[in-house]
Amino acid sequence: MKNILIVGAGFAGVWSALSAARLLDKYDCEDVEITLLAPQAELRIRPRFYEPDVHRMYAPLNELFDSVGVRFVQGTASHIDEQAQTVGYTDEAGRQGELGYDRLVLASGSQLVRPTVPGMDAYAFDVDQIEAAVRLENHLTSLKDRPYSRTRNTVVVAGGGFTGIETATEMPARLRAVLGDDEEIRVIVVDRGPQIAAAMGDGIRPSITEASDHLGIEWVLDATVAAVDANGVTLADGRRIEAGTVIWTVGFRASPLTAQLTGERDAQGRLHVDQHLKVLGQDRVFAAGDVAYAATDELGNFAVMSCQHAISLGRHAGNNAAAALLGVPPMPYRQPKYVTCLDLGAWGAVFTEGWDRQLKLVKQEAKALKTQINTLWIYPPAADRATALAAADPRIPVA
Structure with missing residues (x-):
């Protein structure tokens, strides 16, 4: 049994798992297992953490993973051995464990880095x-x-x-x-x-x-x-x-796990990847979400640390990790459309399109769109196999 190991249950990790499951299902493949390693079986809706009632800003994942055949392992990744093709982790009780992989999707996200300011x-x-x-x-x-x-x-x-x-x-x-x-x-x-x-x-x-x-x-x-x-x-x-x-609120950097892999990184610690999201210099490792420095188009634009890019990056990385084991062509990652929907409190919101942020909607029109994004679009699909797999198609645009 071969194994695709995904590290992280954020937007990139969840969609990597669903997309890999989709491709394996498409080819009726039963000899590849998908394992996702994360501290909790929940998608934490990080873009909403500025709102009140933040303790509710997560979506449970156990039923969703069960519906598509993804094995969940609870633990925090601590070590990647690219030669041995293993990831070491610590579980909830503090015990050490290790998981092997044939293909690895690193989707361990980013974190705020506080400067050394007194107090x-x-x-x-x-x-x-x-x-x-x-x-x-x-x-x-x-x-x-x-x-x-x-x-x-x-x-x-x-x-x-x-x-x-x-x-x-x-x-x-x-x-x-x-x-x-x-x-x-x-x-x-x-x-x-x-x-x-x-x-x-x-x-x-x-x-x-x-x-x-x-x-x-x-x-x-x-x-x-x-x-x-x-x-x-x-x-x-x-x-x-x-x-x-x-x-x-300033100073974000990719997960320190990126430093354990051989590869070039940008100033934020993100791993340089090719058009299929394979880490440059690696044969078996893909990166998605905030750990990936990925070109979105042919114009010199690169994905930013946002769920907008993480969802699409995840869909492509999971698909391509599965494609590598199936021996079928991978799907190039491209996400030419970029939007900004910025919440501005009781005043409303603002919605723009393009990397030059062309204004499209303001105030309550933009607020209605932002509410739809925050309460519906960025949540995972229902725990129904057909629905979840259909939603994981990398060809679905994310904007």
Whole structure:
């Protein structure tokens, strides 16, 4: 029995498993097993971790995996031996285990990397993992038990990128839900850029600026956080912002497992892959999702760390890992359409198309689309074999 081993149960890992199962089913192959290794049998809906009720932002996977014949092993991958074709892991009880593979799909995701700023680990929150987002939510809920002060009612969001903006624009509603509609609150985004959403382009910036004004969100630009403490932040230029809550949202890097494989990596640690998502220099290893530095088209664009790209990357990687064992042609990964749907809290949202972010929808029209994406499109299919396998076809566009 041959084995396709998938490491990770995020968007790329789940769709790799389903896509591999689809191709094996298509060819009536019964001598290849699919094993998925992850800490939990659940897809954690990471793009929603800026929202309230974050403890509900996951989808269980056991029934889905059972329906398509994927074997789930609970554990955290710790070591990859590419010569022996094994992956070492630690299970929930702390026991060591090892899994062999004929083809490996590395889909172990990315993580927020906090800088070595004084007080960062002790006092800053983030929304990177579900446990961290729950910790933030519990903290926000606890604010109502503290006496009123401007510090209590102030939140600093460090970083004005995608995660920072969605976190900041949702924060006024989250604070008022805890403190009351009449409370005077402050939400301040600290960003090193020279203007609001500097990296996002001119097409989307006016909407972000308008939403910020509407929601009362302040931006402190050309600034970096030099220290964090229990009562706020000190900026690199010496300015002080008193705040009872500091949220860090910048600095993502691919899983450290990528460093254990022979191959070229980009500045974020992502493995360079060919058009079939095989890691360059490797015969038996594919990469998908946030660990893959993959060209989306012939124009020089590369996949970004997003579920939009992870789903399609997963479908292709799983398909191609199975194709290699079946001896059938692989399917080249291409994802020429790129969209941005950015949640902007009570103001609405903004939807753009293209890498140059051409504005298509704003406010409530975009918000309706964002709600559909967040509550329907990015969730896994029902635990029905035919439905799940049909949904895993790499030819289905993801946008």
